[in-house]
Every structure is written in structure tokens, then in C-alpha cells.
Amino acid sequence: MSGAALIAERVARESYGKLVAYLAARDRDLAAAQDALSEAFASALETWPKSGTPANPEGWLYVAARRRLADAARRRRHADAAAATLTLMQDAIEDPEADMGIPDRRLALMFACAHPAIDESVRAPLMLQSVLGLDAAAIGSAFLVSPAAMGQRLSRAKTKIRVAGVPFRVPDPEFWPERMDAVLQAIYAAFSRGWSESFSADGRGRGLTDEAIWLGRVALSLAPDDEEAAGLLALMLYSDARRAARRDPAGRYVPLADQDVALWNADAIQDAEAMLLRASARRRPGRFQLEAAIQSVHIARRVTGWTDWSAISLLYDGLIAMTRSPIVAINRAVAIAHAQGAAAGLAALAEAAESSTLDEVQAYWAARAELEARLGDTAAPQSYARAIGLETDPAVREFLLGRAEGLRSSRGFSVDGKRGRL
Secondary structure (H helix, E strand, C coil): CCHHHHHHHHHHHHHHHHHHHHHHCCCCCHHHHHHHHHHHHHHHHHHHHHHCCCCCHHHHHHHHHHHHHHHHHHHCCCHHHHHHHHHHHHHHHCCCCCCCCCCCHHHHHHHHHCCCCCCHHHHHHHHHHHCCCCCHHHHHHHCCCCHHHHHHHHHHHHHHHHHCCCCCCCCCHHHHHHHHHHHHHHHHHHHHHHHHCCCCCCCHHHHHHHHHHHHHHHHHHHCCCCHHHHHHHHHHHHHHHCHHHCECCCCCECCHHHCCHHHCCHHHHHHHHHHHHHHHCCCCCCHHHHHHHHHHHHHCHHHHCCCCHHHHHHHHHHHHHHHCCHHHHHHHHHHHHHHHCHHHHHHHHHHHHHHCCCCCCHHHHHHHHHHHHHHCCCCHHHHHHHHHHHCCCHHHHHHHHHHHHHHHHHHCCCCCCCCCCC
């Protein structure tokens, strides 16, 4: 990748949301702002390698995108008003006070996207797209929604912002608490996306997890008494502490139960423990605190040498009652299987499938395949085949293929569920 392309990638990662917000400030048309900025990035990738990277790449992109918006505005016979507004935005981009006391502009704009006039279900997805630059497919995956359905939700939200005149601006501090939950959801969704993509070829995942942890720290600094903000930061730190153990030296996937605890990051674990203690001291449990507590039990294996699956099952009982999340239900079933046996876990998994559509959820089929295999169920090879087909990570896919092959070798099953065939 050329130096110009690397700089463009860095600006996209660090300033995309800020630039979109400035460009969308007048008309509240996020789609138009995103289109203009995309055109500006395309122009940069064509121009910078020839003429050299500008001293202020962010400013160059802003001006280029602003010109495209201004051209569109002229075509709509609103040239004067658009030019005036865009001039104000140019001033704002250099105004250190424009973030209303929030030290990270991306987080400030996430608070702006959490306006109560925007439907609650789309606030976090809107943040992920407009501020962090994720596409509808990635966002849909995070929320178990098809890319088309998520694209429609986001399109409707942007239309409402434009037509209803929803103020797309950073709220005053007095409104931060009521918007914090949506912001935390978006941060966690970004972390989860980065976690699943950490070993992808483009390296975007690693940066996204780091960004999410940073945003989590900033959010907690704004609301030091918010137990869920502390719980989320603890959850992300616990998970990130295991990053180095998720692959072996050959790049093969290593499941949590088989990870070398010596590779876990002790400093990150210590920080996570402090955050969880800070959160639990207020005795107001929430989703992120419970998820962090589950991770804490897993992490305790580095001291005890074993995992307390009964405690994890109880924590998942509380979490499923609080969230009704299909992914939580799947994880709960796995915990029950460890604590009470594969049959109990498979029954819990069947219960989860009754209340949610899980046919396209890879984690469901992977868990089902494992439990069916333990019970000697002839459906296991077919479940493995579904899990393998839905998996996008090559290392995890190879791991599942190995499990399926091991099952075939030991019991005469094949990946497609027929004896004697591969």
C-alpha cells in the first residue's frame, strides 16, 4: 500500500465521523455527506500519489467533499445558503471548543446520533455507520439483521433526520446520561466486530478493537459514576487480554478452553478487575457488568486451573432475563452443557431456537454440532457443515473442518451427514 493510501486510511479511521458530521450539519442529510466524502477519498487516492500528500490531509478531504456538496446544492438552487453553512463548518473544524467538552470527536458525534427523536433500535447502528464508517453488512452482522434490512433501517433514519429536522449536533452535558446507553451499545458492537475481524487480511479489526477500548475509556471519563460504562470497559479489557492466545504460532484458531493462560495479558486483566470492582460497588447490575463477570470467571482459570461453569451458567441466567439476546441464549446453552451435560445444553439450545431465528447464525450451528457430537447424534455432521458454511474466518473454518473430520474418522460420519462420504 502506498504512503498516500496509508495516510488516507488513517484519516478515514480517525476523522471519518467528524467530517461526515460537519458536512451533514446544515441539511442533516447523512447519505449526501457520506457520498461526498467517499468521492473526496477517491479523488485523494488518485491525486495524492501524483502531487504529494497535503500538509493537512483532513482539511483537504473536507474541502473536497464540501465542494461536491456545494455543487449539488447549486443544482438544487440553494447555492448561497449552502456556501454560507459550509464556510461555518470550515471554521468549526478548527474550533477546539466545538466538541462540547467531549475530548474525542467521534464519541461526541455518537452522542449526537443518540438523539431521542431517532428510533432507539437504529441509534447504535447509525453511530457505527456515520461515525465509525462500518457498512450495512458489518452492522447487520453485529445485530443479527440482514444487510438489506439494516440498510433500510439506516436509510429511514437518515430520511427522518433530514425531513423532520432532527438536530444533528453534540448535546449539552445534561443530556449525556439519557444517551449513554445507546453510545455504549455502539462501542460494544464496534469492539465485537473488531474482535471477530482481528485476524482478517486488512487488519481493520485490530484497529477497531483498540478504537472501541479508547472510546470506552473516554465514555467512562465523562460519566465516572456510570456502572455500565465501567462494566463495558472491563468486558472489553478482559476479552482483549486474551488476544495473543487466540492463535497458535502457525496461525491456527485456539478455542478459549485450550488457550495458554501464560499468554493472557496480566496488565489488561488487572485493569479489567479494577473496572469490574468499580462497577459492582454501586450494586446496580446491568448487561455489561454481567458479561464482564462471565469473562472474569473464565479468566480465573489462570489461577485455579479450572473453569466454574456453574457460576457462568447462573450469570447467563441473569443476562438472558435482562437482554433476551439470541447470542446470549446460545452461550448460556454452552455453559449449561459444561455444567450439566450435553443433553441439558442441547435442550437449552433448542429452546433458544424456538424463540429466535437462528438458521443463519454460525454460533448456533457450531454449538449444536459440538453437543450433538458429544451425544453421538447422527445430525452432528450436518450441523458442522452448516457452521462451516457460515463461518468467514479461515482459521475457525479449518478448526471446524478438523472437528468434523475427527467425527467422521471415529464414527464413520461424513460432513454432509452420510456414511462413507466426505
